[in-house]
Amino acid sequence: MNRTQLIEQIKRKKSFLCVGLDPDLKKLPKHILREPDAIFEFNKRLIDATAPYAVAYKPNIAFYEALGPRGWNSLQRTLGYIPKDCFTIADAKRGDIGNTSSLYAQAFFDKGSSGMSFDSITVAPYMGRDSVIPFLEFKDKWVILLALTSNEGSVDFQTMMMNPKLSRNDDDDFGLSNSQVVLDNENEYLFERVIRVSQQWGGNDRLMYVVGATQAPMLQQIRKLAPEHFLLIPGVGAQGGSLEEVCKYGMTKECGLLVNASRSIIYASSGIDFAQKAGEEAKRMQQEMEQQLQAFKII
Amino acid sequence: MNRTQLIEQIKRKKSFLCVGLDPDLKKLPKHILREPDAIFEFNKRLIDATAPYAVAYKPNIAFYEALGPRGWNSLQRTLGYIPKDCFTIADAKRGDIGNTSSLYAQAFFDKGSSGMSFDSITVAPYMGRDSVIPFLEFKDKWVILLALTSNEGSVDFQTMMMNPKLSRNDDDDFGLSNSQVVLDNENEYLFERVIRVSQQWGGNDRLMYVVGATQAPMLQQIRKLAPEHFLLIPGVGAQGGSLEEVCKYGMTKECGLLVNASRSIIYASSGIDFAQKAGEEAKRMQQEMEQQLQAFKII
Numbered sequence: 001m002n003r004t005q006l007i008e009q010i011k012r013k014k015s016f017l018c019v020g021l022d023p024d025l026k027k028l029p030k031h032i033l034r035e036p037d038a039i040f041e042f043n044k045r046l047i048d049a050t051a052p053y054a055v056a057y058k059p060n061i062a063f064y065e066a067l068g069p070r071g072w073n074s075l076q077r078t079l080g081y082i083p084k085d086c087f088t089i090a091d092a093k094r095g096d097i098g099n100t101s102s103l104y105a106q107a108f109f110d111k112g113s114s115g116m117s118f119d120s121i122t123v124a125p126y127m128g129r130d131s132v133i134p135f136l137e138f139k140d141k142w143v144i145l146l147a148l149t150s151n152e153g154s155v156d157f158q159t160m161m162m163n164p165k166l167s168r169n170d171d172d173d174f175g176l177s178n179s180q181v182v183l184d185n186e187n188e189y190l191f192e193r194v195i196r197v198s199q200q201w202g203g204n205d206r207l208m209y210v211v212g213a214t215q216a217p218m219l220q221q222i223r224k225l226a227p228e229h230f231l232l233i234p235g236v237g238a239q240g241g242s243l244e245e246v247c248k249y250g251m252t253k254e255c256g257l258l259v260n261a262s263r264s265i266i267y268a269s270s271g272i273d274f275a276q277k278a279g280e281e282a283k284r285m286q287q288e289m290e291q292q293l294q295a296f297k298i299i
Numbered sequence: 300m301n302r303t304q305l306i307e308q309i310k311r312k313k314s315f316l317c318v319g320l321d322p323d324l325k326k327l328p329k330h331i332l333r334e335p336d337a338i339f340e341f342n343k344r345l346i347d348a349t350a351p352y353a354v355a356y357k358p359n360i361a362f363y364e365a366l367g368p369r370g371w372n373s374l375q376r377t378l379g380y381i382p383k384d385c386f387t388i389a390d391a392k393r394g395d396i397g398n399t400s401s402l403y404a405q406a407f408f409d410k411g412s413s414g415m416s417f418d419s420i421t422v423a424p425y426m427g428r429d430s431v432i433p434f435l436e437f438k439d440k441w442v443i444l445l446a447l448t449s450n451e452g453s454v455d456f457q458t459m460m461m462n463p464k465l466s467r468n469d470d471d472d473f474g475l476s477n478s479q480v481v482l483d484n485e486n487e488y489l490f491e492r493v494i495r496v497s498q499q500w501g502g503n504d505r506l507m508y509v510v511g512a513t514q515a516p517m518l519q520q521i522r523k524l525a526p527e528h529f530l531l532i533p534g535v536g537a538q539g540g541s542l543e544e545v546c547k548y549g550m551t552k553e554c555g556l557l558v559n560a561s562r563s564i565i566y567a568s569s570g571i572d573f574a575q576k577a578g579e580e581a582k583r584m585q586q587e588m589e590q591q592l593q594a595f596k597i598i
Contacts, residue, residue, distance in 0.1 A: 022399075024402075060395070060399055062393075062395055062399045062400070062402035062403045062406065063399075063402055065402070065403065065406040065413070066402040066403070066405040066406045066409075066412055066413055067406075067412060067413060068371060068375065068406070068412070068413035068414040068415065069368045069369075069371040069372050069375070069414070070368075071413075072367060072368040072371055073368050076367065076368070093393070093394060093395050093423070093426075094361075094392070095392055095423060096359070096361055096392050097448065097449070097450040097452075098450065098451075100321075100359055100361045100362075101361070103323075103361035103362055103364070103365040104361045104364065104365070106365040107361065107364040107365045107366075107367070110365075113365050113366060113367070114364070114365055114366060114367035114370075115367040115368070116367065124392070124394060124423045124425050124426075125425060125455075125456060126423050126424060126425045126445055126448075126456060126457065127392075127423075127445065127448050127450060127452050127453065127457075128450070128451070128452020128453055128454065128455030128456055128457070129451065129452040129455055130450050130451050130452040131450070131452055132452075146425055146426065149396065149425075149426050150396070151396040151397065151426060151427070151429050151430070152397075152427070152428065152429050153396075153426050153427020153428040153429040153430055153431075154426065154427055155427065156424075156427030156428055156496055157424060157425060157427055157489065157492065157493065157496075158425065158426075158427070160461045160489070160492065161461060161462060161465035162459045162460060162461035162462075162465075162489070163460060163461075163462070163465060166460035166461075166462060166486050187465050190456065190459070190461070190489065193456065193459065194456065197455055197456075
């Protein structure tokens with residue numbers, strides 16, 4: 001799905017909701033566990049109930065991979081069941097050196113090889129350009145690069161301030177950086193550098209960024225670096241981020257947001273009515289989103 | 300396998316060779332492609348030929364994942380075939396927020412869940428502490444954290460100089476760092492920060508680091524930060540790193556190195572003699588390693 005089609009879907013459904021399909025066997029309703037492929041059955045009913053309100057679905061691959069080959073079968077079936085007008089995200093957080101990233105791209109983009117073809121994949125930036133570019137070589141497929149995540153550990157590295165011109169004027173400086181110490185506005189957080197540098201690898205029609213909803217005030221700064229890119233925003237709902245704040249700081253004239261909710265939707269009830277309750281929660285979020293889209297005159 | 304056992308194996312086999320099992324269908328010998336599970340057959344014969352010379356095996360998960368569920372079956376069978384006295388590394392470069400990293404840990408460490416139990420997994424550090432710690436909660440299992448990789452893109456972020464005390468005295472500073480600009484030896488490269496900070500999460504009996512052989516002179520500096528940790532060193536062989544340099548700068552009194560070779564061993568020949576040639580190349584590397592272990596008085 002390309003950028004134009006994604007924006008069309010957002011306007012048509014009056015929603016920028018992404019539903020996270022993260023089926024944890026420990027949390028599945030008991031009656032579903034009796035099914036031969038419980039993971040797929042759970043997802044199928046969630047998709048049926050939420051599809052009118054969601055523009056995207058995002059299976060987090062860990063939940064499937066934890067189950068070995070049968071988990072991958074459930075993932076394949078789930079992807080096959082997602083309606084074609086929905087954007088699909090393999091939340092895999094992959095990344096490896098060039099020739100290996102090509103194989104990860106095959107795993108998630110090339111149906112002929114792996115049996116699956118998602119619209120996009122989340123990628124970790126640590127290894128740099130040649131770990132990301134192989135994913136961008138697939139036509140109409142997207143990379144969603146981790147930038148500023150919603151978890152506690154995001155402060156360990158992502159929000160460290162760096163300056164490419166700093167050096168250590170001692171024997172430990174291996175000539176990796178310039179020798180002159182310059183302190184000016186070239187200071188930047190690691191996540192800002194990720195956003196800035198990665199734009200050399202692909203345009204806003206192929207590249208999105210992950211920014212946690214718990215980091216909403218940062219969105220203002222991120223919009224200076226990436227004014228038109230789509231952002232995938234997890235952390236609204238169970239993790240406590242606010243939709244209103246996310247829109248205030250992050251919405252563009254074409255929306256530019258995909259807001260993900262997983263637990264608050266898929267575990268809205270643990271009973272026989274889980275799908276109905278999931279649909280109700282998705283509808284509630286869609287209605288909030290519709291108000292925002294109207295307020296920003298997008299619809 | 301714990302640290303003591305790993306060191307014992309290195310002394311017993313007079314080798315710190317890790318063989319990368321990265322089977323690419325495009326490169327497999329033609330006669331192997333006729334087998335029903337060609338990937339497993341290829342690995343099986345490589346393992347038979349190289350086991351006397353290797354202390355570790357490292358399947359890069361991308362090569363299996365690219366093939367969908369059948370690739371995961373081949374991986375399971377391969378892991379089952381690796382002799383119990385060899386250290387096993389799932390080169391998966393995973394990492395996600397806490398509850399999700401637990402599931403990735405399950406995928407590679409918990410045989411009851413996924414059918415596989417590796418000794419270790421490679422992890423990407425970008426998301427910080429809660430993306431790494433869940434892997435350390437499995438007894439006698441190891442995290443091998445990406446630090447300084449061998450690829451071109453390693454300069455994009457890993458070798459950027461940072462300083463936690465830098466700030467941007469302007470409105471864009473969100474209070475993430477201290478306000479006072481201090482320039483002293485707290486300047487550090489991102490990869491150095493990864494090595495330093497991660498030692499708060501686990502000791503050298505549970506944590507190793509990936510350092511590319513093409514970065515050999517850096518090993519000297521890395522040994523100041525991690526004097527006793529095992530390092531997993533890819534990039535000797537096809538990528539051009541030198542074993543002698545790696546030992547010169549990186550070897551400890553307990554060896555402290557696992558040097559990986561993939562392509563130079565597994566594709567030593569593309570003919571019917573591929574396993575024999577792989578064994579010969581593994582033996583050649585083991586002999587070089589034996590000399591180094593003797594020179595450093597480890598054996």
